Amino acid sequence: MKHVIVGTAGHIDHGKSALVKALTGTDPDRWEEEKRRGITIDLGFAHLDLGDDLRAGFVDVPGHERFVKNMLAGVGGIDLVMLVVAADESIKPQTREHFDICRLLGIRQGLVAITKSDLVEREILDLVRMEVQDYVAGSFLEGAPMVAVSARTGEGLDALRAELRRLGLEAASRPVDLPFRLPIDRAFVMKGFGAVVTGTLIAGKIEKEAEVEIFPLGGCARVRGIEVHNQHSDCAVAGQRTAVNLAGVEAQELARGMTLAPPEYFHSTSSLDAVVSLLPSARPLKMRARVHFHCWTSETLAEVVLLDGKEIAPGARAYVQLRLAVPGLYLPGDRFILRQFSPVVTIGGGVVLENRAPKHRLNDPAVLRSLEVMETGDSQARLELLARQSGEIDLSAIVARTGWQPEEVLRVGKRLEAQKQVVILSAPPSVFVHAEHFAALERSVLAYLEKFHAANLLTAGLSKEDLRGRMGTRVAGAAHLPSAMLFNAVLQYLAAEKKVEVRGETVLLAGRGIQLTPEESAAKDQISRAFEKTGLAVPSAREVLEGLRIDRARAEKLLRLLLKEGTLVKVTEDLIFHASALASLRETVAHRKTQNNRINVAVFKEFTGLSRKYAIPLLEYLDRERVTRREGDDRIIL
Ligand SMILES: Nc1nc2c(ncn2[C@@H]2O[C@H](COP(=O)(O)OP(=O)(O)O)[C@@H](O)[C@H]2O)c(=O)[nH]1
Numbered sequence: 001m002k003h004v005i006v007g008t009a010g011h012i013d014h015g016k017s018a019l020v021k022a023l024t025g026t027d028p029d030r031w032e033e034e035k036r037r038g039i040t041i042d043l044g045f046a047h048l049d050l051g052d053d054l055r056a057g058f059v060d061v062p063g064h065e066r067f068v069k070n071m072l073a074g075v076g077g078i079d080l081v082m083l084v085v086a087a088d089e090s091i092k093p094q095t096r097e098h099f100d101i102c103r104l105l106g107i108r109q110g111l112v113a114i115t116k117s118d119l120v121e122r123e124i125l126d127l128v129r130m131e132v133q134d135y136v137a138g139s140f141l142e143g144a145p146m147v148a149v150s151a152r153t154g155e156g157l158d159a160l161r162a163e164l165r166r167l168g169l170e171a172a173s174r175p176v177d178l179p180f181r182l183p184i185d186r187a188f189v190m191k192g193f194g195a196v197v198t199g200t201l202i203a204g205k206i207e208k209e210a211e212v213e214i215f216p217l218g219g220c221a222r223v224r225g226i227e228v229h230n231q232h233s234d235c236a237v238a239g240q241r242t243a244v245n246l247a248g249v250e251a252q253e254l255a256r257g258m259t260l261a262p263p264e265y266f267h268s269t270s271s272l273d274a275v276v277s278l279l280p281s282a283r284p285l286k287m288r289a290r291v292h293f294h295c296w297t298s299e300t301l302a303e304v305v306l307l308d309g310k311e312i313a314p315g316a317r318a319y320v321q322l323r324l325a326v327p328g329l330y331l332p333g334d335r336f337i338l339r340q341f342s343p344v345v346t347i348g349g350g351v352v353l354e355n356r357a358p359k360h361r362l363n364d365p366a367v368l369r370s371l372e373v374m375e376t377g378d379s380q381a382r383l384e385l386l387a388r389q390s391g392e393i394d395l396s397a398i399v400a401r402t403g404w405q406p407e408e409v410l411r412v413g414k415r416l417e418a419q420k421q422v423v424i425l426s427a428p429p430s431v432f433v434h435a436e437h438f439a440a441l442e443r444s445v446l447a448y449l450e451k452f453h454a455a456n457l458l459t460a461g462l463s464k465e466d467l468r469g470r471m472g473t474r475v476a477g478a479a480h481l482p483s484a485m486l487f488n489a490v491l492q493y494l495a496a497e498k499k500v501e502v503r504g505e506t507v508l509l510a511g512r513g514i515q516l517t518p519e520e521s522a523a524k525d526q527i528s529r530a531f532e533k534t535g536l537a538v539p540s541a542r543e544v545l546e547g548l549r550i551d552r553a554r555a556e557k558l559l560r561l562l563l564k565e566g567t568l569v570k571v572t573e574d575l576i577f578h579a580s581a582l583a584s585l586r587e588t589v590a591h592r593k594t595q596n597n598r599i600n601v602a603v604f605k606e607f608t609g610l611s612r613k614y615a616i617p618l619l620e621y622l623d624r625e626r627v628t629r630r631e632g633d634d635r636i637i638l
């Protein structure tokens with residue numbers, strides 16, 4: 001069954017709540033005070049089946065100008081608007097304000113209900129129709145159905161239901177294959193159940209027993225139960241009115257404006273880049289103006305930093321940075337409304353483009369160009385930009401900044417990789433590296449090694465970690481070193497291209513470092529083999545060197561070279577081992593652990609077959625390497 005959310009809009013007393021009740025049988029005015037005063041103060045909810053394949057959830061909003069902020073908390077999740085205009089009053093101020101809000105929020109579909117048709121003559125009704133037609137001309141409601149109805153006599157209700165059904169079936173479904181987001185519009189305690197929150201699920205799918213993170217509160221809770229339109233359900237999907245019973249959080253901690261989302265995907269943010277459109281009726285918006293920011297069900301004060309120019313003229317649009325007083329979960333593409341600080345009237349709205357916005361230089365063409373890509377670019381262009389801005393960025397960071405599913409990020413990333421615009425390093429989580437960043441690192445590595453070899457003629461090369469430490473770049477104003485994963489990938493690539501050589505932990509330019517004569521090279525192999533074949537019962541270094549046919553000074557140099565390369569390892573001043581012998585010792589010890597993780601010198605000697613001369617220094621070496629830990633006379637294998 002398809003679900004759509006229909007929101008009412010229109011001036012106070014125009015019959016919005018009465019119409020919802022006439023259509024659904026449910027009075028959306030829930031509060032005693034609302035019933036007594038006969039006005040809607042807060043959001044009301046009802047639902048109606050329009051055939052067996054379509055269910056409409058109604059969000060009834062208050063029309064009073066003092067409660068526009070409550071209206072804003074409800075209108076964010078709607079698919080269709082039902083603009084209500086009373087036949088005896090026609091268009092009034094909140095008709096305009098609500099309709100402006102719908103347009104600014106990018107609502108794409110809806111209809112007009114001319115209510116209280118029983119109160120006026122036919123000619124008046126036709127006049128109101130014409131006025132409304134003129135008013136909506138050029139907007140998303142131009143040409144939309146316009147139905148005259150009376151909640152009192154029931155006239156027109158069938159026609160209205162038929163139009164709602166037609167539009168409901170046409171309406172685009174909300175995205176189910178995104179991480180879920182449930183902006184909370186009510187939070188309360190239900191006796192015997194604990195905390196319950198309600199809202200319109202705007203994306204994804206939420207399941208019973210799921211863990212949810214609560215933004216901006218922080219912390220997680222468990223979904224103990226779900227209701228969709230007052231019926232128990234195992235899951236709720238995007239577009240449904242949803243109530244969630246939460247375990248692990250107190251109802252008092254929860255409030256309208258918070259958002260539930262899957263754990264560990266997103267971050268709360270208080271700095272957004274956005275594009276803002278100002279209503280023609282608004283005053284010019286000045287640099288650092290304070291405004292009320294409304295997005296989904298949340299509301300906070302915000303400061304508007306104009307990124308382009310000194311003010312936004314009425315009716316104009318511009319790129320801005322919004323600094324929010326209260327952080328929240330916002331994603332690119334989210335629509336919001338801005339209201340003037342005082343007096344509080346709606347002045348404009350816009351779209352979030354970036355939710356991890358650093359401070360920008362003002363009037364910077366590069367910043368404005370990036371924002372244009374964020375606004376108008378396709379997913380590929382946006383991912384390319386994100387990679388370019390970050391240099392390297394991992395999958396989870398991309399999800400947090402886009403709201404896309406990881407599979408979608410990878411899919412778009414693969415296309416960019418095929419076009420050689422990014423390099424994807426895949427050890428989970430995948431890391432996306434912009435191709436230009438990768439190429440710049442290659443150049444830096446080669447340039448640094450060139451300088452290094454020129455200054456250090458008698459050195460074999462540079463250690464990997466030292467070299468990585470020299471590869472700092474500035475990303476968004478802060479110094480960043482490439483991750484070890486990226487750096488190794490660059491070295492691997494350069495090695496495959498035969499531009500560098502990587503020997504153990506040492507890096508050198510191909511064909512550089514110490515140049516050995518054929519004789520020296522043979523002697524080096526001989527030394528290495530001498531240590532290798534004796535395993536752990538190594539000869540003394542002196543014995544090995546004396547057996548060579550080259551002079552002592554050069555032999556010592558070759559030994560130092562092998563140590564530097566990591567082929568040989570010095571365990572004490574007198575004891576040098578081949579790296580492979582130490583590696584198999586580690587394996588032997590690890591294997592021993594499967595029987596008993598506690599050993600002493602005697603046991604160690606027994607299972608390695610080594611004499612005390614070797615056993616003690618090797619055990620101390622293993623302690624230093626944190627393979628073992630000394631405890632009195634024993635050692636614990638870690
Ligand atoms: N005659 C007549 N009165 C109506 C009709 N619909 C609503 N009303 C009355 O108009 C007043 C305001 O209605 P309400 O639904 O609360 O308006 P809202 O503020 O837009 O929600 C109430 O007294 C209703 O009884 C209608 O179709 N015909």
Ligand SMILES: [Mg+2]
Pocket residue numbers: 016017018039040061062063
């Ligand atoms: Mg009402």
